[in-house]
Amino acid sequence: MQNPTTGLKRVLGNLGVLLGGRAVNAPFSLLHTALAIRLLGGYGFGLIAMMYAFARTLGDVVDFQSWQVVLHYGLGPLTRKDTRAFHRILGFTLALDALSGLAGCIIGVTTSLCAMHLLGWPQSIHFIGAAYMLSVMFMTTATATGILRVLNRYDLISVQSTSATIVRLIGTLLLYTLHGTFIEMAAVWFLAEAVAWSLLYGFAWRELHQHGLTQNFWRNARSTIPDILSGKIRREFPGIWHFAITNNANSTLALAFGHVGTLIVGAMLGPASAGYYRIASQLAAGVAKPVTLIQTTLYPEMARMWQERTPGRLYKLSAQIALLAGAFGTILLIIALFAGKPLLTLIMGAASTHALPVMLWLLAAEIVTVWGLPLEPILFTTHKASAAILARSLQVAFFLPCLVLTIHWDGLNGVGPATLCSIIMLIALQLVFVLRTMTPDGTPTSQAEPAIGEPSVSS
Numbered sequence: 042m043q044n045p046t047t048g049l050k051r052v053l054g055n056l057g058v059l060l061g062g063r064a065v066n067a068p069f070s071l072l073h074t075a076l077a078i079r080l081l082g083g084y085g086f087g088l089i090a091m092m093y094a095f096a097r098t099l100g101d102v103v104d105f106q107s108w109q110v111v112l113h114y115g116l117g118p119l120t121r122k123d124t125r126a127f128h129r130i131l132g133f134t135l136a137l138d139a140l141s142g143l144a145g146c147i148i149g150v151t152t153s154l155c156a157m158h159l160l161g162w163p164q165s166i167h168f169i170g171a172a173y174m175l176s177v178m179f180m181t182t183a184t185a186t187g188i189l190r191v192l193n194r195y196d197l198i199s200v201q202s203t204s205a206t207i208v209r210l211i212g213t214l215l216l217y218t219l220h221g222t223f224i225e226m227a228a229v230w231f232l233a234e235a236v237a238w239s240l241l242y243g244f245a246w247r248e249l250h251q252h253g254l255t256q257n258f259w260r261n262a263r264s265t266i267p268d269i270l271s272g273k274i275r276r277e278f279p280g281i282w283h284f285a286i287t288n289n290a291n292s293t294l295a296l297a298f299g300h301v302g303t304l305i306v307g308a309m310l311g312p313a314s315a316g317y318y319r320i321a322s323q324l325a326a327g328v329a330k331p332v333t334l335i336q337t338t339l340y341p342e343m344a345r346m347w348q349e350r351t352p353g354r355l356y357k358l359s360a361q362i363a364l365l366a367g368a369f370g371t372i373l374l375i376i377a378l379f380a381g382k383p384l385l386t387l388i389m390g391a392a393s394t395h396a397l398p399v400m401l402w403l404l405a406a407e408i409v410t411v412w413g414l415p416l417e418p419i420l421f422t423t424h425k426a427s428a429a430i431l432a433r434s435l436q437v438a439f440f441l442p443c444l445v446l447t448i449h450w451d452g453l454n455g456v457g458p459a460t461l462c463s464i465i466m467l468i469a470l471q472l473v474f475v476l477r478t479m480t481p482d483g484t485p486t487s488q489a490e491p492a493i494g495e496p497s498v499s500s
Contacts, residue, residue: 069203069206069207069210070206070209070210070323071324071384072210073206073209073210073213073214074086074320074323076213076214076217077089077213077226078316078320079217080213080216080217080220080221080226081223081226083312083313083316083317084311084312084313084316085223085226085312086316086319087307087311087312087313087314087315087316087317087319088162088163088166088223088312089223089226089227089230089316090303090307090312090315090316090319091160091161091162091303091304091307091312091315092162092166092169092170092173092227092230093173093230093300094300094301094303094304094307094315094319095149095152095153095160095170095174095300095304096145096149096173096174096176096177096180097180097300098300098301098304099145099148099149099174099177100142100145100177100180100181101180101292101293101300102145102293103141103142103144103145103148103177103181103289104138104141104145104180104181104183104289104292105134105137105138105141105183105285105286105288105289106183106285106288106289106291106292107133107134107137107138107183107184107187107285107288108134108183108184108186108187108190109187109284109288109421110130110133110134110137110187110281110284110285110288111130111131111134111183111184111187111188111190111191112187112190112191113284114130114278114281114284115127115130115131115187115191116191118130119191124254124256124257124261125257125261126277127254128254128257128258128261128262129261129262129264129265129268129274129277130278131184131188131258131262132261132262132263132264132265132266133265133269133274133278133281134183134184134187135184135262136265136266136269137183137285138181138182138183138184139181141181142177142178142179142180142181143178145174145177145178145180145181146174146175146177146178149171149174149175149177150171150174150175152174153167153170153171153173153174154167154171157170159308160304160307160308161304161307161308161309161311161312161315163312166223169223169224169227172231173227173230173231175231176230176231176234176235179234179235179237179238180234180238182237182238182241182242184245185241185242185244185245186198186241186245188245188248188249189241189244189245189248192248192252194244194248197244197248198241200240200244201237201240201241201244204233204236204237204240205233205234205236205237206233208229208232208233208236208237209229209230209233212226212228212229212232212233213226213229216229283426284426287426287427287429287430288421288426290430290433291417291421291426291429291430291433294430294433294434294436294437302318302322302444302456302460303315303318303319303322305441305444305445305448306318306448306453306456309445309448309449310448310452310453314452314453317396317399317453318396318399318453318456320385320396320400321385321396321397321399321400321403322399322400322403324384324385324400325377325400325403325404325406325407326403326407343355343358343359343418343419343422346358346422355419355422355423356419358415359415359416359418359419360415362414362415363412363413363414363415366411366412366414367408367411367412369411370407370408370411370412371408373408374404374405374407374408377401377404378401378404385397385400396453398453398454398457399453399454399456399457401457402456402457402458402460402461403456403457403460403461405457405461406457406460406461406464409461409464409465409468410464410468412468413467413468413471413472416468416471416472416474416475417429417432417471419475420432420471420474420475425474428471428474428477429471429474431470431474432467432470432471432474433467435466435470436463436464436466436467436470439462439463439466440459440460440463443459443462443463444456444459444460446459447459
């Protein structure tokens, strides 16, 4: 058994690697945003933000978050050196990624051509918007992400995470110099997604090859496709469909606080307000990102502890992460309260007054999220996905109508209070569900269940 401090060290070590990428990503992202606003104006940048938000929303809705399937079902076979089973898990997730990407493209193009008025898009971007929806195919990168995480190559994820931003920055610099057009800016954002997708899958394949995991890969992966249709894959890996679907449902519900916000603001208040909201949410998320990245490094460690049947260590690690993340996040919020206005003014100029109030509200919501970071991973790791889904469902049922009402009452400034209240509600619900999963001695009530990814034994 590992030393009790090993899990925390590995989580923080991987976090440090990811932060290296964010240190580059954040200033580059702000720079290309500032240049794009000066080139296209608030209205034009808002249209770009709305197109990207719709594409990203579709990508996330149809995405099965299959990187979590790779972790939970692939870690066991990989540890046992059962290469064939590991390949079959990857074949399953690749099939999900391909189908979800295709479905997202079809929905996006159809909506753009037939119902763009519902999105608040002007007629001038009728065909541009439809063409941009093809970028959804490049937003399904979950399998490659799962491979790099299960092989503990967070350094490569960190490098890849900056690629889209670097492409956007280089493209925006060129367009700013050459007085580029809206269509050319949309093409730059499309290219950024394609480059990021190619780089991530290239890294994943290289790592598989270096670990001796590419031999017979395609043969084993292809054999999964007919087995998905026949139901054999479900019998071989019990619960895999349920796990994939619940993760997809949970990520879809979580969208209400990301790109869906941009869509609703744009539809109700217009592209300029959507652009202001995008910048405010980008800055708020950027401030909290150094802490929220902990969650991505926490999942693999929790999966290991659950498979080793050491729930005490799992809960101890969660408490340590919550305290560290919460304290650090609160310090970041205090700093942002003083630095937010000068930063917005630098990016947006006089228009910063529109985005500052909502940014401060969103910052507060991000910090509340930080304090509850380990709660949702605990629910998924301990086989309580239904509780996580219920918490998200109740939150969305409260948030969406509340958001529409507050925007109607107070315009863009109404977004912040609705977001903060709903986040507080979510964290409270998740905490209640986590406490209910534990017995009086602090162990999960489902401790006797078989580890995820291992076949259960019939009685």
